[in-house]
Amino acid sequence: MAGIAAPRGSKSLWGLSNPGGPQSLAFCHPDSPKLPVFTPTLPKFPWILGSLQPQESPDSPKLWVFVPKLWVFTPQTLFFCPQTLCFPPQPLSSPSAPQDEEFYLVKWRGYPSSSNTWEPRRNLRCRGLLRQLHQDLARAPGGGGSVRPGPQGLPPRVSSYLVQKAEQRRALRRWELHLNSTRSHRGRIVVENEVDLHGPPRDFVYVNEYKVGAGVALSPVAAGCECQDCLSEASGGCCCPGASRNKFAYNEAGQVRIRAGLPIYECNSRCRCGAECPNRVVQKGIRYDLCIFRTADGRGWGVRTLQRIRKNSFVMEYVGEIITSEEAERRGQVYDRQGATYLFDLDYVEDVYTVDAAHYGNISHFVNHSCDPNLQVYNVFIENLDERLPRIALFATRPIRAGEELTFDYNMHVDPVDAESTRMDSNFGLAGGGLGGSPRSRGRIECKCGAAACRKYLF
Structure with a gap:
């Protein structure tokens, strides 16, 4: 040649x-x-x-x-x-x-x-x-x-x-194309692995919303607000948060302004306001370009943002399969043996349901734990007002730079005063020891977050 x-x-x-x-x-x-x-x-x-x-x-x-x-x-x-x-x-x-x-x-x-x-x-x-x-x-x-x-x-x-x-x-390129053709949100997904030879995860289905499991029923919302301008009329108790005796959660830029632990009630499909209503944030989905990447320190896959994220901005929702607490207990024993932590207790008022993101989920499936996280969990209600079935939204706790890994605390705590005022548990998060209405006996999982204030164990 x-x-x-x-x-x-x-x-x-x-x-x-x-x-x-x-x-x-x-x-x-x-x-x-x-x-x-x-x-x-x-x-x-x-x-x-x-x-x-x-x-x-x-x-x-x-x-x-x-x-x-x-x-x-x-x-x-x-x-x-x-x-x-x-x-x-x-x-x-x-x-x-x-x-x-x-x-x-x-x-x-x-x-x-x-x-x-x-x-x-x-x-x-x-x-x-x-x-x-x-x-x-x-x-x-x-x-x-x-x-x-x-x-x-x-x-x-x-x-x-x-x-x-x-x-x-x-293989990763094909998976990336599949993820982007499946997502319903604006934010693009990129996949990278320059660490090892691991390819796309097996037996994982990307979904954009909850998959309802056996024994779980979602009741559609029956009513909505009649507001012309939800932000300006919120103080009068007209809008959805006021109707449920809660605070209006967002400012005019769509950033959350209430403390973690307080619920968020967004406007729904029966509300008179339109798509541009400032009380419609989580329902619009992910708007940032994110990257699923392989970590170099043994934590498996992780997620980093490709764009700058402002403090208190909505980043993503934690979705998966909604299952009963009994089914979660059975699956949890299997996941414990695998060292996996994909069960998220929906224990806003009582420990009845759990979100399992092991096989069905979105990009949040790949978000790692940190004892010093940059994301915070909020309970959100939109098309379903059953307090046992909140949607789990992750908001930025501080400004996040482009290229920075996104993390949340798998063992979260909220102010007990807020918990008492909203009837929620002060301990909530991914299923582990001492979480939820019925504490579960879990094997201790070593934490690899590397934070200065690391607790050494996830649970």
């Missing part, structure tokens, strides 16, 4: 970003008529292609990638853009090419492998793709530039890692 000219009419190379974002591979693509073509003297055909036999078709889906002191085997079909990388182990004989210049074997988009060309790095603009390959090599077991090249290529575990990494990225 050495010395093959660029395809007819080719132009300079640039990186055409793939919709997958930085975690996906980009296409390389010809674009400008002034492409300098180099014809370096490279090792002979069998050495470049390793075990690829000469009688195999040039369009074979197998390609060898040569890196300093490393060989990498990659099945071409696993990549959005099957680029291969070549760093010649000896000075190039081409007088126009600098000594030890890095060359890349490029698979041109829309052309067969027989049209592959060797291009110097300065002709390429796929910065993210190149950086990604170097990162993968550094993380590969036995990689990092310590293995010298040979006719047999890289150690099998290094090659296997790179192939698995390519498969993983494609």
